[in-house]
Amino acid sequence: MFIRNIWYVAGWASEVTQGQLLARTLLDTPVVLWRDSEGVAHAFEDRCCHRGAPLSLGRLEGNCLRCMYHGLLFDASGKCVEVPSQDKIPLYAKVKTFPITEKATFLWIWMGDPDKADPSLIPDMPWMESPDWAHIEGYTHYDTNYLLLCDNLLDLAHIAYVHATTLGGDEDYARTPAKIERLPNGLRVTRWTENQNPPPFVQQVKNYTTKVDRWNDYDFLLPGLFMMDSGTVPTGQGGREGGRVDAAGFYSSQAITPETENSAHYWYCQPHNFAIDDPEVTRKVMTAVEEAFMEDKFMISAQAKVLERDPDFRMIPIKADEGLTRFRNLVEQRLREERAEETAASKEAALA
Amino acid sequence: MFIRNIWYVAGWASEVTQGQLLARTLLDTPVVLWRDSEGVAHAFEDRCCHRGAPLSLGRLEGNCLRCMYHGLLFDASGKCVEVPSQDKIPLYAKVKTFPITEKATFLWIWMGDPDKADPSLIPDMPWMESPDWAHIEGYTHYDTNYLLLCDNLLDLAHIAYVHATTLGGDEDYARTPAKIERLPNGLRVTRWTENQNPPPFVQQVKNYTTKVDRWNDYDFLLPGLFMMDSGTVPTGQGGREGGRVDAAGFYSSQAITPETENSAHYWYCQPHNFAIDDPEVTRKVMTAVEEAFMEDKFMISAQAKVLERDPDFRMIPIKADEGLTRFRNLVEQRLREERAEETAASKEAALA
Amino acid sequence: MFIRNIWYVAGWASEVTQGQLLARTLLDTPVVLWRDSEGVAHAFEDRCCHRGAPLSLGRLEGNCLRCMYHGLLFDASGKCVEVPSQDKIPLYAKVKTFPITEKATFLWIWMGDPDKADPSLIPDMPWMESPDWAHIEGYTHYDTNYLLLCDNLLDLAHIAYVHATTLGGDEDYARTPAKIERLPNGLRVTRWTENQNPPPFVQQVKNYTTKVDRWNDYDFLLPGLFMMDSGTVPTGQGGREGGRVDAAGFYSSQAITPETENSAHYWYCQPHNFAIDDPEVTRKVMTAVEEAFMEDKFMISAQAKVLERDPDFRMIPIKADEGLTRFRNLVEQRLREERAEETAASKEAALA
The missing domain is CATH 2.102.10.10 (Rieske [2Fe-2S] iron-sulphur domain)
Structure with a gap:
């Protein structure tokens, strides 16, 4: 469905x-x-x-x-x-x-x-074609329902665990709650974490010598679009107020499309706005992201197998589930609306 | 069934x-x-x-x-x-x-x-053991219902597309309709095409320098036997009236037996009546046939996967389907007859 | 279940x-x-x-x-x-x-x-940790229901056929019936065969020059434990009365645990009480046993595929089935008892 x-x-x-x-x-x-x-x-x-x-x-x-x-x-x-x-x-x-x-x-x-x-109705993603951003196109295939992948992207606290040595870096990250807002067609998720160890994948290309502040602000739109403004800036540079001195900025676009009920397509890229003329940096960023995305796939595929075994399993919700729970509700609501439209249309057809 | x-x-x-x-x-x-x-x-x-x-x-x-x-x-x-x-x-x-x-x-x-x-009740196939014909025994296995393979053999127009570079050679072939007649236990399919490019697989062993006339006359018998007299003769040699000067003649025997509902055995050979003392020619003929049969398997296996997905798919019939439609009807008729016999027998047993 | x-x-x-x-x-x-x-x-x-x-x-x-x-x-x-x-x-x-x-x-x-x-409730197996016995720990995985493996171990007559060149050696073995007794939690199976060709796997480490008497005495306990005292002694040494001159003794422990309805874990070892300081002998014994257990797996896996195809297949019982039939009855009885207990408990809960 x-x-x-x-x-x-x-x-x-x-x-x-x-x-x-x-x-x-x-x-x-x-x-x-x-x-x-x-x-x-x-x-x-x-x-x-x-x-x-x-x-x-x-x-x-x-x-x-x-x-x-x-x-x-x-x-x-x-x-x-x-x-x-x-x-x-x-x-x-x-x-x-x-x-x-x-x-x-x-x-x-x-x-x-x-x-x-x-x-x-298709959202704008100007960074995808802007000369100020550089990226490589990525793809991977999932043997799980697409919503498990959406779940993953709707609670980035997982980067502290799944991606401890790649995208994560600081377990403290998971303790800072994200802020979640409703958009007409999805959710806006924002999180500021301060005074963090720099994420390993950023260190590979930036070599920060100080702690950093980190932002991960994204819109997650139906049916499964992830558009994230993220980055790090040295702590104390006023990053929260917009300071970007020595910042490393990324503007990720990711798209999840169901292949079948039990498999999904996943297209992604990680445009960056620094060293954009150095293909080596673009390649390093992509390699790090792909390593991390394989970590996700390993975890999500394992989770899917567990869930498949027992349809009666009742999950225990925690506060950090807010994003994914609300997104799943949006999906359900749209499915109900489409069913209602179909029923109405077929009634109309029967009367005509 | x-x-x-x-x-x-x-x-x-x-x-x-x-x-x-x-x-x-x-x-x-x-x-x-x-x-x-x-x-x-x-x-x-x-x-x-x-x-x-x-x-x-x-x-x-x-x-x-x-x-x-x-x-x-x-x-x-x-x-x-x-x-x-x-x-x-x-x-x-x-x-x-x-x-x-x-x-x-x-x-x-x-x-x-x-x-x-x-x-x-087993049909005669004298060419299989005759000293005037040479062949190599072939086999392949299908992961599809056997009737898809029967369908394939009951409309040879497909050789113009599936086998464009092997058994086919001339797209015009598909435009010449076959004649189909009822036999007690199957169908007789005959087709004469004139003034054609020589089929590539024949060219490998004959090297015609002219256009050819081509015949493909076969009996397709229940449960899945294909016995074909086929060949080519230079155009203008009166082939239709029986002229066989410089002809290349083949007498194929092919047998399809269901393994399961979704798999089949396929035995085949391609006896030829020229250069029968040259094992190299026999080998070349067989290699060409097997290459073509892999083309069939590729197409039929792909078709089977499409059909499996959607049991409600309604095919759009065309005129060239006559042979396969009639053969499937014969199969259905025999299945109905066997069920009726079984029912009658069990009623009789109940009364006795 | x-x-x-x-x-x-x-x-x-x-x-x-x-x-x-x-x-x-x-x-x-x-x-x-x-x-x-x-x-x-x-x-x-x-x-x-x-x-x-x-x-x-x-x-x-x-x-x-x-x-x-x-x-x-x-x-x-x-x-x-x-x-x-x-x-x-x-x-x-x-x-x-x-x-x-x-x-x-x-x-x-x-x-x-x-x-x-x-x-x-766990049975004792003193030979597993005794300094008088040596063994290597073994494991294999089955893609069949665990009871087919229990069946196998409950009629050792199969060693004359499945293991003709490994554990068996003498077809006459299958003609000597085993004696089967009820234990509180399983069955005791004992068999003496006299004047036999030495089993090939024993010959690899003992080199008997005479016929041997052979004993295979085991307890097969719920849920799937096989504990066997077995061995060979030269014929005429009074083995049946306890004579052990030049005997080769083994004390096997084997455990079968269902993984799923259609797969099982199988842990095994073959402790021996001769040449226990020679690791080469321990290795040879284990290699021979593992070769034999692969023979079992090959046969049982093939049998399982046959049985899967046709749930209506009715087996024809023979006398040698006594052990496995009685063990399957014990399993059924325990399952019935557990179901009855559950029903009683839920009734009690409903009344309370």
């Missing part, structure tokens, strides 16, 4: 190149992504309407896609335009397509009612 | 050698195949009646087979003839056996009512 | 070392085993009560165990004693613990009512 009337990240725009077919399952639906001769991206259901062969094994012919099992040809709207050995095209011979758009270096797909697919 | 009162190929006769036990699952039933001291093949259910140990882990002792878990010994009729540590053999200590016979280099098994197992 | 109010082997005591966390699933329950600073073993359910992360990924801190996802800290009784970012510990924040005790080089766990966990 997934929210449908919302934009999901379908991939990095750079993953889909002209002349190639990219097969990817999103929201339990196999999709093939491709670009036409003008470079415009398209998303088809990855199933020929004839005998179900995957279109991702097909052949691009100009702005058409041919199924390479029995040769049916589809135009960019999904309509079949050729059936070898017969002149008349069957009336229902068409392939489902999904609205897709490109923004902030991501491809976004809309898997609900196409009439509601308004690209202006 | 499989047709039971019919001969299925259980393997190449050469696969079962004296002194060895071959375990193979057929129609969802594990079977052990072996030969007695006269070389006669036997098929036992691969399960000791005592504690269920597989008899394929047993030991041949003359014309008997001993279970090597606790030592029960069975004669060729499946009857237990020795139980270590007791003199009296339990009344029901016997293992199920299946009629098995050898013909045309195949072993055939009958997994229905043994009283109906008439070897004369 | 497993007997719960009984001691199960949880591992060799040597497997759990101070400062390390051992994750192991027992009776379908993930458990983490560890030792406190005094070396006392503890067993926790391997699931943090907060969000279900495995505690086996946690960190030992003195006599406490910290979950390394969000940092909850638990003392040796399972009680949560610290939650980062809040002062008050939630009332139900505790982890389930299991009584565990150490005896005869094994760790024993009680997964039923803790009030009934009486260590004196």
